[in-house]
Amino acid sequence: MSENVFRAYDIRAVFNEEIDAESIVRIGLAFGTYLGGQGLVFTGRDVRTSSKIVENAAVSGICSTGCDVASLGLLPIPLLNFSTWKHKPKAGLMVTASHNPPEFTGLRFRRNDGTGFSEENDKIKKIYLEGNFLKKPWNKLGEFTSISTQVVISEYTKYLLEKISLERQLRVVLDPGAGTASIAAPQLFRKAGCKVFTINSQIDGTFPGRDPYPREGNIDDLQKITADHGADLGVAYDGDADRAVFVDDKGRIVRPEVAGVLFIRDVLSKKKGKIVANVASSMIVQEQVEALGGEVIYERVGDVFMTDAIEKHHAVFGIEPSGHFYSNLFYPFDDGIQSSLLLAEIISKQNKPLSELADEIPQYPMIEETIKCPDEKKFQVIERTKEKLEKRGYKLNLMDGVRIDQKEGWAIVRPSNTQPLIRVTAEARTESKLKQLKSEVFGLLKEELEKS
Secondary structure (H helix, E strand, C coil), X not given: CCHHHECCCCEEEEECXXXXXXXXXXXXXXXXXXXXXXXXEEEEECCCCCHHHHHHHHHHHHHHCXXXXXXXXXXXXXXXXHHXXXXXXXXXXXXXXXXXXXXXXXXXXXXCCCCXXXXXXXXXXXXXXXXXXXXXXXXXXXXXXXXXXXXXXXXXXXXXXXXXXXXXXXXXXXXXXXXXXXXXXXXXXXXXCCEEEECCCCCCCCCCCCCCCCCCCCXXXXXXXXXXXXXXXXXXXXXXXXXXXXXCCCCCEECHHHHHHHHHHHHHHHCCCCEEEECCCCHHHHHHHHHCCCCEXXXXXXXXXXXXXXXXXXXXXXXXXXXXXXXXXXXXXXXXXXXXXXXXXXXXXXXXXXXXXXXXXXXXXXXXXXXXXXXXXXXXXXXXXXXXXXXXXXXXXXXXXXXXXXXXXXXXXXXXXXXXXXXXXXXXXXXXXXXXXXXXXXXXXXXXXXXX
């Protein structure tokens, strides 16, 4: 198995090509060895066709080291995180490839507060590569049990409905994309008093309705149905429901930073504190937070880095423009289902529709694009691009990839943490400035890609 499957904050690869059941058993052994061969681990899985095989293989390795495992079954990752945070086992493990295409699988290690491993991943990788696994004798193996998924859903639902209350009934359209949100989101919204319509709500690991990555161009059905049904809100979830994309009453996608501003206004009205945003976030986040008297802390892209920063700075909220929202008044991790219900509560308290609330927030021209690049080459391509930008006299931010900041705009080039891609995001105060930034950055990237 290639070392490249160990990514910045998880393990992710194509099943039976880049990773297989045998290597997953070894990863389970490495994880259990890291945990010292003792304690309880909660596991869960997403809907992919390989996920049950992968969970069982990982459990075999973990239990072989002496750790006990309790499987929570098929469920969204926020629910595994929630149960881990609430019940405090030693650690958690979610089998998920999140928004990646159906052929991928993945493993995400969780701390007992529900947040993901960061530097701990490197230690597990080292144990895996060295192969020095802890293996207990036959009579001291860990026990493998299960916990009812419905019990987990009930606890999660009860907790959220004690904290979120809608002031009027809303019409909501939910698109789980055939992923894990199907088993929790619709019933949660109904119990909150919403009139709920669903599409792509039948669990299917081949993701027949759309791919697991909700974005402009593949949630057209949700946009149309939300507008046609006169709904107040439409929500599309990714494969494991840790991210959400929102659609307004006119059927338009609400930019995540715009939704983030609505969340930030709400949370700062309840508790003052810092806001964490990743380095690819729109300028409007800082502008709006500072207008409210708050402060923005910037961090690398990815939930493990965001949650570490939220804890370090005692922040009250975190936002990523990929649709991850961290409401630290609830718990320290991101949750697409909780954030969508919270947005419904915010809408229910207003005498304006979501479209008007969104239009009141200023926006600037922005592009988000990807370039295919093999994992083994993408870091070198970005490094050479950085060197060329330095020679042109740009002041660079190297927190995550390469970011150019100018008075009228900015651009960032960074390697995807989960796929063989380079991601480019740029924003400017004018279309002409955005066009100039895009032309320069893409020109340099393409030059380096042709050389690689």
